[in-house]
Amino acid sequence: MNPELLESARALGAALNQAKAVQSYLQAKTEAEANTESASLEAHMLEVYQALIARQQNGEQLTQPEVQEFYTLRNQAQSHPLIKARDAALSQVKGVFAEAGTEITNQLGVDFTALALAALEE
């Protein structure tokens, strides 16, 4: 990457970092991670989710109560005030990021975000 382009990418990253939405999100994320209750609730939800996915990928049929239990756990986690605040802050971040992505796309005429996320051919 040429130095000017590299500097420009760094500048965009720094501007995004300083955006109010990103600062609020990083703060909310830190708070959710630092709180024992919200952190353990989310870790447990992730653990249950991964176990269910692994069983499903092994061809096992999950029971309705098991799936329901996961949804209850997810709702519990998502309604925790700190997790809720973090997720709401992330939604704001997505808005800012989407606008930035659109600005790049407008200059190129091709979808920058889609290209950046495209899987490279082997």
Next chain:
Amino acid sequence: MSTPSTKIDLPVISMTGDAKVTQAAQSLGKLLAETPEYQAFLQALKDINHDLDVQKLSAKIREHDTALQWGRGNVLEHQGEMKTLQAQMESIPLVQTYHTAEQIFVRLCQEIDRVVSENAGVEFASHARKSGCGCGG
């Protein structure tokens, strides 16, 4: 009596965070559009769009695809034809050039995304993607 001052105190206008983001994104887009990787990708795209063989093959592929969507004819025959036509398409040098140029440009976009994300403190492209499912994800 002193002469009234003609100097007007204007408020200091600082750019908001989001305006800085917009300006930085525009600058990055402009610089990216000037790179040889982008220019090669754009040229390869134009070349395949203007190539008659590619146009003919694309039209044939679309015909089979439309037939499949409308449930016309034999599914396996349509799928087989599409596979053959796709292989013919991939054997055209201009198409191969396009794929190569695309991959090189994709790598550059991914590298840019990595730098932006590192400096933002949050993954950029994955959060900039507009969700089409309406699920809010």
